[in-house]
Amino acid sequence: MENNTMTKIVATLGPASASLEKIRELFDAGVTMFRINSSHGDTTFHGKNIDAIRQVEQERNTLIPILLDLQGPKIRVGNLENPIEIKKGMQYKFQHAVQFEDGIIPVDYKGIADDVNKGEKILIDDGKIQFCVLDINNNVITVEALTDGCLKQRKGINIPGATGSINVLTARDLEFVDFAVEKELDYIGLSFVREPGDVIQLRQLLESKNSNIRIISKIEKPQAVVNIDKIIDISDGIMVARGDLGIEISTEQVPLVQKTIIRKANIKRKVVIVATQMLESMIENPIPTRAETSDVANAIIDGTDAIMLSGETAAGNYPVEAVKMMKQIAYTVENSVFTKKNKFPKKMVIEEKNTQAMAIGMAIADMTEKMNIKAVTALTGSGFTPIFLSKGRLSVPIIALCPDKKTCRAIKLYRGIFPVPVKFRESIDKDSLKLLDELLVNKCHLKNNDATVITGSLPEVMVGGTNFIKIHKIGTIN
Secondary structure, rough: OOOOOOOOEEEOOOOOOOOHHHHHHHHHHHOOOOEEOOOOHHHHHHHHHHHHHHHHHHHHOOOEEEEOOOOOOOEEEEEOOEEEEEEEOOEEEEEEEEEEEEOEEEEEEOOOOOOOOOOOEEEOOOOOOOEEEEEEEEOOOEEOOOEEEEEEOOOEOOOOOOOOOOOOOOOHHHHHHHHHHHHHOOEEEEOOOOOOHHHHHHHHHHHHHHOOOOEEEEEEHHHHHOOOHHHHOOOOOOEEEHHHHHOOHHHHHHHHHHHHHHHHHOOOOOOOEEEEEOOOOHHHHOOHHHHHHHHHHHHHHHOOOOEEEOOHHHOOHHHHHHHHHHHHHHHHHHHOOOOOOOOOOHHHHHHHHHHHHHHHHHHHHHHHHHEEEEEEEOOOOOHHHHHHOOOOOOOEEEEEEEHHHHHHHHHHHHHHEEEEEEEOOOOOOHHHHHHHHHHHHHHOOOOOOOHHHHHEEOOOOOOOOOOEEEEOOOOOOO
């Protein structure tokens, strides 16, 4: 609890961080959750990293959640003999194929001719090279180049608003879903979500494997932005994946879309991550740009639960420094007047159907605002109570006591939650409070005479709705 900020930090593992020593360093620097990117490497490579994470977890006597990010149906240019110099105003042809033949640029997506229309754009290499569709004939797409550029093989292709016929889960994704289930991971990131049915497809697949891995829907398609409310409802969490999103929609819209998605996810009590290019320059440099630090700060002010590093920790020259910088920014912002504290989103207060939990949550937020409370202790079976309180952006840590280790790992990703796996008694009496005091002092670094708000449900603490509050001063029970 002392080592981490209220905002959680996610770090992607890759060649620059794929060792036990480096994973240990990254965790000690402030990482909450590690991300496994299935777009690169095989299950053997990732399996070694997962085993290393679990070893660090045991060494530090803590919990470290793991997110496996599916590659999804990423469309790419096929194989080229040599790079092609693209000239603005010139015409080119695309077709589904593996190899460059007869002057036609190959694309690995079978349905490309069905999914594009005249006048639409085809963007390659993160939008650096752009084309406008002129004609589609016999599965051959004729385009006009809108930019100059050097087209290389296997570069990513974006078709904003299209790809409707492509399946959200590829054969490679299915292999990695089995891998995630086998390794008992905590979250799966579903790429290129367009509609709730995409999430349901993965959910049903996991259920067929008797797995309850939580699903984080990555918002990087314009269709997902349109369907965002229903996608949030059906998902366990949301990732604002600004890389492809910034290509698929106009760049100037991304900040407003980010703020909107974070607000909606918070109202629905879903965990939300902001990702992509947060400290991009730290791949090469030991310090970030001023714009990048402002970007990270604004995501925290917007209300995100977690901030994510991608290439910075996967392939960068300064992975540990990037995590430390994230932590410093988060700490500074969280302790500033610009961060809302002890306040639930207005729309959540109005729309929340569990009025009893809402009333208790608002009371606890008011207590932490007006009293010298050091932490809130939430006794939970499902994670409901600490997750609910997390969305009130409390100014103090939420110590979640829960008997299920897997639940503890998952809820650790939420802002301000610090879970401890423990089997607690089903009543609040003198003996149980003494045990609680011992745990809070030894495990959570609180001190005698510190005040904590205890909340949960009685008489059976681990089940049912949140129904009690108790103000308790540590070490005062004789």
